[in-house]
Amino acid sequence: MSRRDGPAATVFIVDDDSDLRDALSGLFRSVDLATTAYASAAEFLSTPRSDGPGCLVLDVRMPGLSGLDFQAQLAGLGIHLPVILMTGHGDIPMSVRAMKAGAVDFLTKPFRDQDMLDAVTAALARDAERRSRDTGLQAMRTAYETLTAREREVFLHVTAGLMNKQIAGLLDLSEITIKIHRGHVMRKMEARSLAELVRMAQALGIAPD
Amino acid sequence: MSRRDGPAATVFIVDDDSDLRDALSGLFRSVDLATTAYASAAEFLSTPRSDGPGCLVLDVRMPGLSGLDFQAQLAGLGIHLPVILMTGHGDIPMSVRAMKAGAVDFLTKPFRDQDMLDAVTAALARDAERRSRDTGLQAMRTAYETLTAREREVFLHVTAGLMNKQIAGLLDLSEITIKIHRGHVMRKMEARSLAELVRMAQALGIAPD
């Protein structure tokens, strides 16, 4: 509860150079950021870790998986932490590739402490933003899971703007049945108005076309 | 009508090196891309130009405004063309800055023709995507402009999910008046259902909170 970036944000450092790991750890601790350091991507992956807010600071050149390769794999592993890359022997194509892949920043060693701190601040802000976007969405997805197949059909057509009788015609059902399903959808999704349901459909990516 | 990127996509080249301008023009014409070249940012800005689809290919080092400075100014000038930067004497911080500012790519001279073509293809795709997003939005904004102040208030509350009588209470009006305004909103916005109106509100950034 020390900074504006929220509770328990952790900077995960992955670098094979123990001196740099220590230096970075000290730097981040000096601004009250929790820090955990690893000597390799493999060590990071094999160590149990809470999925709290944070960001990754990766060295590009490491034995085993390079920082760039590791970055490319993260999404597939379900890890969405923002990434900051650093390198002592980089080139422009490398940095461009990293930025295209979504890196927050790409720093060349030696870098100024303040540049690293700025990058981490930006990364934590991005993570916080993603998390707040995700939080509401997760509850919606969970609620959506509880819908039956029929209810999902009705959900789709209702949020597309069709009237009950039109949906009834499409699905070859009676209007009263649509009303029942529609009521179930509203209750299960915890929507208090059609407008809210439409917004949920948007957030869930349930487009009419 | 020669490529999948739509009608009349133009590559705008801005570089003070006339040899490179000619080479790039030839390259783009070889794949049926319309091309216009300029020797400086100022020349580009002072030349009348249709606002059709396209992208910009900028040299970083130019007399007058540099490619990076020019890129930074584009949004303020209402120009949203995707930017590809190229340089013969760049460094990593420069490329990172450009990518952070939204550049599609950052190429170092000499580059392979195919790399430039790939970058342009990506840039045109990004432009086409932005345009298709913008097209519908522009019509909505125009329609929204025709709404009176009262109608906009009602629009806001309706798409927030409030009932007519609740809106009437908030605005200290009778329910029938809300119904009238609501009808006007639907007609002026050309929305055929409440769901459609809610989606428009989302697209227009008219959030309840």
Add this chain to the structure above:
DNA sequence: GACGGAATTATACGGAGGTTTCATTCGGGC
């Protein structure tokens, strides 16, 4: 001063939404 648009409200009516109650059918699962 006349005209028109915006805003307001009332009455009335028809259509659409939503819930409750009751009832039937169909598949699983114990």
Add this chain to the structure above:
DNA sequence: GCCCGAATGAAACCTCCGTATAATTCCGTC
């Protein structure tokens, strides 16, 4: 065989939405 949830639907009832008609007020323009 029995129970349960999902799906279906009919009847009744109430609320909400939407429009048409008509009227009043205010404000700015011609």
